[in-house]
Amino acid sequence: MAINTLPDRSTTSEIYRRSESIRDATARFHQLLREWKNRVIPHPPPAPLALETSYPNGIVPLMFAVVEQASLCVRLGKSIEASLASAWPKMWPWLKFYAEHARRRRQKCNLSNKVTMDWDVHELVMDTVRMFTMGGHTNPNKLFEVFVSTPGLRKLLAAMWLDEVRDVRFLYDLRGCILPRALSCDAGSLLAQEIIDACGGSAKEAALLIPKRIRLAMWQDSPCLDRLTNEFGFLDKHRNLPASPFHPYLSPLPKSFVKLARDVITWLLSLPPAEGERSKLACVCFTLIIAVITEEPDYACALDVLHHEIPELLYKASFLCSNDHNQDIFHQESRLILNQFLPRFLTHRPLLDLARESARAIQRPVKNKKHSQTFASHVKYFTDAVDLLWGRYRKHRQYVSSFACSNTECLNIEQPGQFFLRCRGCILARYCGETCQRQHWKGTHRFLCKDMQKLKHVSPSDSELRFLGNTLLCDLIDNMHLYKTSILGRRPRSDGKSGLPLLVFNYESKFPTNLSDVYGVDIALVDVTTASIPVYDRPWHSDTRQQWCRALAERDPRSTWTTFPISIVMSHGPSETRRQVMTALLTMYTADDAYRSLATADSTSNVANRPRIKWIQYAFERGG
Incomplete structure (x- = not known):
């Protein structure tokens, strides 16, 4: 049986024209794959040192047609994995051969500063990577397994990534970018070590090329915003991924x-x-x-x-x-x-x-x-x-705001002109006296002090903490009418007066494990804090409410006040392990006449009746 000759461009054009008459996407893919198998696979793979001119110019367009149609089928959810995976070992040597030649041509372009590239091969490589990594490793993906197991494929992609930015003053085109939008985070992480190896093992040198790519991309004649955003996304991903080899050089960012x-x-x-x-x-x-x-x-x-x-x-x-x-x-x-x-x-x-x-x-x-x-x-x-x-x-400044003794068993509050002692280690914990300091150290502070030392250089000043606290307070006061009309607010109290709803949060735990029990107030969200306050009015909350009522009665015997335990989360980085947690007690007078004076901002109202925030303690949350 005679072997078909390798396809030239006219043959490939005819094959593609005939395939367009097939309306079903999966059938069209199988037709194109059969043509590839019949015309290319019977021939021996190309020799690595052979010239491109030794082979007809229709091989790359035919492979491109197969991969393009396969990508369409993957996007449509068609099952073509088995057919493509079985044919890929014979397709890969040809793709590698043409990609290596394309790299050499790209290097010549960089040295001459002239755009003379034929980008067909780069487009083919991008589409191939996009197809193999479209679903990542979720829901066992056979194509992703092919991407990971193909010998030399990731090494080739890392080399192409470096070719674009090394020893070049201008990034002519992003079509050679091997990090397309469809590339999953996992696949991108797999390439990180390959890129470092291509840089001679220097992770720092490889990391510095990431911002260089962004700058070069901006200098194009017609920059692609979508792909430029992807470059920033690649940077941000490795900055937030502690396991990434780039992470030590991107976090903290210079x-x-x-x-x-x-x-x-x-x-x-x-x-x-x-x-x-x-x-x-x-x-x-x-x-x-x-x-x-x-x-x-x-x-x-x-x-x-x-x-x-x-x-x-x-x-x-x-x-x-x-x-x-x-x-x-x-x-x-x-x-x-x-x-x-x-x-x-x-x-x-x-x-x-x-x-x-x-x-x-x-x-x-x-x-x-x-x-x-x-x-x-x-x-x-x-x-x-x-x-x-x-x-x-x-x-x-019109609201009473003060720091409380960090010993949670103490009720003393720092008075104007009378400053508390501070822990010499973390500088954050405050105490009304040496007795409270020793008691707190024996309790929990000895375990938290080292973590809190990491915060002393990034914590806002006392005045800014008070400002943040009272910003929260303003939100609560301005929206008091919403709480007055809530379900708990409408329930009559035993004394016949209607009180504000009791907000139940996890206060005793230093590191809250249930997010629904934490009132998280990021500094960036001071305008929308009240929207996230839950009112615990469900039947299954009754035990928690009763426990809190007993605890509050022991801590603050004034029956006319309602105290809200609040855990304020101040974020200092993208990862959960970089969050500073401060626990506070927000105390509000609940009598109707006090409420009316607050709602109308009556300047003659008694200062003692105004809401106040007591900063109870600092903690350093260990993210899970």
Whole structure:
């Protein structure tokens, strides 16, 4: 039986034309695969040192047609894994042969600074990786197993990744990127060690190439925002993955990454407003900016260094998320920036002052220029956020806020002008006297002190803690009517008066294990804290409520007050192990006349009746 000759481009075109008449995607794939098997597999694999011109020019297009159709079937959920997996061992030598030649051509392009590449092979490699890793290793994926077990495939991909950025001043095209959007996190992690090996075993050198790729990608004539976002995602993934070999060099992020993210945002502002991926990329950049600041060992110093850029960047980047087609509604990302990122920084007083200056400058009229309705609405959204925090900062001093003795068995509160002792190890724990300090050390503090020492350089100042606490307090007061009308609030008390609902949380445990028992208040979410407060009004909560009533009665015998145990979580990094937990008691007077004076902000109301926050203790949460 005669063996078919290897296909040239015209033969492949005819094969592809005939396959288009088959409407079923799976049948079309099997037809293309049969053509490959009949025309290519009978021939011996190519010799590694052979010239490309030794073989007809239709082999790559035919392989591309097979892989493209296979990718379509995988996306549609068609079962083609067995057929493709059986044919792959014969396809891989040809793909490897042409990919290696494409690498050599790419290196010549880099050296000559001339775009002379034929990108068919790079597209083929990308589609192949996308097909094999589309489902990752979830739900035992045979194609992913093929990707992992193919000898030399990951090494080739790592080499292609390096080819794009090593010894090059300009990244001409991202089509050679071997980290497409469909690449699963697991597959990307598998490539990390291969990339390091290709760099001579230097993880630091390999990690430095990640931001270099991003910068080179920005300098393209027509950068692809989707793929640029993916590059940032790759960086962020390895920064958050402790097991990644890149992690030690990306966490904490160097301050240079702030400049990188800032440059990307500035560049985004220069793009046409119709670019749909701008808001997504802007939010990724701000995630990195916040990570740099919150992971910096000296938190306050990092803010002081960066504060002159942050308010302006926050405001400008929020425009990237506006919807030109609907001027009355902003994207979710816009609200994210102004409602969450902005307040996150404004808890630092110097930034609050600068944001107020920015707000005043933005509102100044520009000669011979009338702002659009979208611009005016956006300015108002920005200034409202600044005004809200400024108002709270001014108002918080009228509330009683003090630090309590860290010994939880003590009721003493730090009085104005009478400062408590502090633990010399962590500097955070406070005590009314040496007796309480010794008692607390013998209890739990000796186990927590070392963990708390890690927090003393990243913790906000006392004034900022009080500001945060009273911001929470303002939220509760402003929304008191919601609690008054809640189910628990409507239940009559034994004395005939209606009290505020009792909020039940896990207070005794230093490290809460049940998230439903924790009132988590991230600094970035101070505007929406009340939305996450659960009211325990279900029948199965009765035992917990009774236990809390007894505990509160023992701790605070004043029957006219209701005390809320609150665990405030202050995040200083992306991982759960980097969270600072402070436990506080929020005490509120529940008599009707006190409630009315609070709701109307009556300045003549008795200071003793105003709500107060007592900071009970600090802890360092060990993430699971």
